[in-house]
Amino acid sequence: MSALQTDATIKANGRVAHRFSRIVLEAPELSRTARPGNFVMVKVPDAAGALLRRPLSIHKAEAGRGRIELLYEIVGPGTCALSRKKAGESINVIGPLGNGFDFHSQQRDALNILVAGGIGVAPLVFLAQRLKKGKMLALIGARTAAHILCAADFRKLGCAVRIATDDGSAGLRGRVTDLLVDVLMRREKDFCPVLYGCGPKPMLEAIARVCRENRMQAQVSLEAHMACGIGACLGCVVQTTRGYERVCKEGPVFRIDDLVW
Amino acid sequence: MQDLSVRIGSLALKNPVMVASGTFGYAREFKGLCDPGKLGAIVTKTITVRPRQGNPVPRTCETPSGMINSIGLENPGIDAFLDEKLPVMQKYGVPVIVSIASEKDPEEFVALTRRLDKIRAVAAIELNISCPNMKKKRLIAQDARATASCVRTVRKATGKTLITKLSPNVTDITRIALAAQNAGSDALALINTVQGMVIDVEARRPKIAQAVGGLSGPAIRPIAVRMVWEAYKKVGIPLIGMGGIMDTQSALEFFIAGATAISVGTANFIEPGIAAEIVSGLEEHLRKNKLAGIKEIIGSLRAGLA
Ligand SMILES: Cc1cc2nc3c(=O)[nH]c(=O)nc-3n(C[C@H](O)[C@H](O)[C@H](O)COP(=O)(O)OP(=O)(O)OC[C@H]3O[C@@H](n4cnc5c(N)ncnc54)[C@H](O)[C@@H]3O)c2cc1C
Numbered sequence: 351m352s353a354l355q356t357d358a359t360i361k362a363n364g365r366v367a368h369r370f371s372r373i374v375l376e377a378p379e380l381s382r383t384a385r386p387g388n389f390v391m392v393k394v395p396d397a398a399g400a401l402l403r404r405p406l407s408i409h410k411a412e413a414g415r416g417r418i419e420l421l422y423e424i425v426g427p428g429t430c431a432l433s434r435k436k437a438g439e440s441i442n443v444i445g446p447l448g449n450g451f452d453f454h455s456q457q458r459d460a461l462n463i464l465v466a467g468g469i470g471v472a473p474l475v476f477l478a479q480r481l482k483k484g485k486m487l488a489l490i491g492a493r494t495a496a497h498i499l500c501a502a503d504f505r506k507l508g509c510a511v512r513i514a515t516d517d518g519s520a521g522l523r524g525r526v527t528d529l530l531v532d533v534l535m536r537r538e539k540d541f542c543p544v545l546y547g548c549g550p551k552p553m554l555e556a557i558a559r560v561c562r563e564n565r566m567q568a569q570v571s572l573e574a575h576m577a578c579g580i581g582a583c584l585g586c587v588v589q590t591t592r593g594y595e596r597v598c599k600e601g602p603v604f605r606i607d608d609l610v611w
Numbered sequence: 612m613q614d615l616s617v618r619i620g621s622l623a624l625k626n627p628v629m630v631a632s633g634t635f636g637y638a639r640e641f642k643g644l645c646d647p648g649k650l651g652a653i654v655t656k657t658i659t660v661r662p663r664q665g666n667p668v669p670r671t672c673e674t675p676s677g678m679i680n681s682i683g684l685e686n687p688g689i690d691a692f693l694d695e696k697l698p699v700m701q702k703y704g705v706p707v708i709v710s711i712a713s714e715k716d717p718e719e720f721v722a723l724t725r726r727l728d729k730i731r732a733v734a735a736i737e738l739n740i741s742c743p744n745m746k747k748k749r750l751i752a753q754d755a756r757a758t759a760s761c762v763r764t765v766r767k768a769t770g771k772t773l774i775t776k777l778s779p780n781v782t783d784i785t786r787i788a789l790a791a792q793n794a795g796s797d798a799l800a801l802i803n804t805v806q807g808m809v810i811d812v813e814a815r816r817p818k819i820a821q822a823v824g825g826l827s828g829p830a831i832r833p834i835a836v837r838m839v840w841e842a843y844k845k846v847g848i849p850l851i852g853m854g855g856i857m858d859t860q861s862a863l864e865f866f867i868a869g870a871t872a873i874s875v876g877t878a879n880f881i882e883p884g885i886a887a888e889i890v891s892g893l894e895e896h897l898r899k900n901k902l903a904g905i906k907e908i909i910g911s912l913r914a915g916l917a
């Protein structure tokens with residue numbers, strides 16, 4: 351599968367929560383070839399004064415309707431300019447990029463734990479759309495109740511949901527990894543836990559510890575500053591047990607025990 | 612049909628548009644996004660004798676109208692390059708120019724050149740004596756005498772077209788350009804990145820791990836055009852101009868200033884097909900202005916005000 355560059359028509363673009371927006375794109379090719387964990391490089395609208403494309407995970411893909419969705423947090427000029435684009439206009443995207451989650455060897459007795467911190471829910475909803483075997487549990491961590499994303503999406507996809515917030519305004523007061531420890535302690539023994547994670551680095555590091563202690567397999571999606579997104583500039587590397595690897599090409603999804611923290 | 616062909620040393624190019632070292636990977640990365648077959652030549656990421664794992668991260672950040680990088684010449688080393696990368700690159704039917712750097716001067720430059728000299732698929736050799744990201748106190752390209760001695764030594768090791776890549780981080784580019792020419796370089800590539808730095812104010816830390824890196828993109832274009840123009844007035848060998856070329860219009864600035872060919876760098880990251888588009892753009896420009904060939908534009912800057 352090779353990436354393609356396309357002008358995608360915007361079908362919808364608007365706020366879903368505090369500083370978070372969702373954009374729906376008409377992109378038939380992408381909607382067919384994208385796999386969970388893939389991302390696209392979005393060209394920032396000219397007026398923003400931002401030069402490089404911005405990487406955004408594919409949040410949902412519906413091959414039937416030829417659409418993909420991106421979920422983004424408005425944090426700077428690129429995402430701000432994106433949030434001002436209107437339905438009917440178009441944006442240029444390159445994708446699908448990156449390796450994606452590997453869930454094909456998944457077993458019927460798997461307990462798929464999807465752990466999301468903040469905007470990290472974005473690729474995990476797409477994964478939940480495609481996971482077919484085993485049970486699904488989503489653990490969502492956020493700053494406050496107002497920052498929780500996609501709980502309803504996960505439930506609609508047959509996923510049990512548990513929430514942790516920093517201030518306790520929803521769910522458990524604490525970290526999403528506290529939830530994880532709790533889940534692992536109480537789990538039904540005939541299900542084999544497999545973890546898929548995406549979120550800030552400290553969260554992933556904490557997950558790595560829990561996984562090591564529980565001898566549990568995990569794949570996590572990483573972020574790195576990306577200039578090209580296609581493996582050409584060698585800017586986005588991460589230290590793995592095999593040496594530096596490109597987050598945009600060999601990743602963004604890595605087996606957690608291949609990463610060197 | 613407008614004539615876009617140019618010569619760089621003994622190398623004949625069907626058109627004067629190349630891609631800059633380190634910004635086009637080993638071409639394969641652009642599959643489906645750019646047809647390398649349309650380009651005049653492809654320049655490889657800089658290769659060294661031994662594999663290099665490169666600098667710590669973060670390695671890149673964005674700046675006003677540009678970006679800073681400190682990759683540190685990550686590359687698989689000459690052996691793996693020849694085994695794995697070159698065979699793929701040569702399939703596009705376009706000259707492959709191999710960029711090289713040395714960790715031990717000038718022995719490794721000579722060793723690399725000797726090996727490349729024997730390989731047919733290598734159309735030319737570009738001496739990267741100007742990489743700002745190698746932790747050297749001083750670049751060869753910052754010293755006219757060191758430049759002359761390096762080029763002279765390498766010149767003896769090959770009959771292939773030799774291109775010397777110059778650094779903008781100098782007081783007088785023409786002295787280095789002349790030194791490289793007089794030592795036997797067939798052409799000059801300019802400019803490499805401009806040294807720069809960005810600070811994250813909240814953290815009070817540099818935004819890239821090595822603190823200082825190389826600035827590229829439209830921000831450096833005026834510097835690059837000026838340096839090509841200065842060099843053009845002093846040397847007789849062909850110049851390959853680069854620095855912030857984003858489209859046909861900016862490419863034309865370089866030809867008018869005196870470049871025989873141009874390289875597209877950072878723009879490949881944003882519009883991966885842009886180098887190929889510039890080829891058609893140049894042809895269109897020539898046609899519109901009723902010019903028979905690109906050579907009519909090279910160094911055609913008019914003096915003073917209209
Ligand atoms: C593979 C991948 C997938 C991503 N998926 C999503 C997603 O689905 N939704 C989402 O909201 N964000 C996602 N991000 C992060 C997103 O790319 C950045 O938030 C965005 O580039 C910020 O651009 P800006 O111009 O708005 O802000 P800027 O002013 O450029 O940056 C604001 C902040 O974002 C950081 N940032 C900038 N560029 C990047 C980058 N390339 N990678 C990581 N951080 C960056 C900056 O360091 C800064 O702290 C992803 C990043 C990667 C690498």
Ligand SMILES: Cc1cc2nc3c(=O)[nH]c(=O)nc-3n(C[C@H](O)[C@H](O)[C@H](O)COP(=O)(O)O)c2cc1C
Binds near residue numbers: 656776802875878
């Ligand atoms: C990410 C990156 C990596 C680069 N790597 C190399 C390199 O390995 N060797 C080299 O000679 N120049 C390297 N360069 C410099 C470019 O070849 C070019 O000289 C410079 O970027 C100016 O052109 P631009 O503004 O069009 O990018 C690199 C530039 C970038 C942005």
Ligand code: FES
Binds near residue numbers: 583
């Ligand atoms: S972003 Fe350029 S290699 Fe990954």
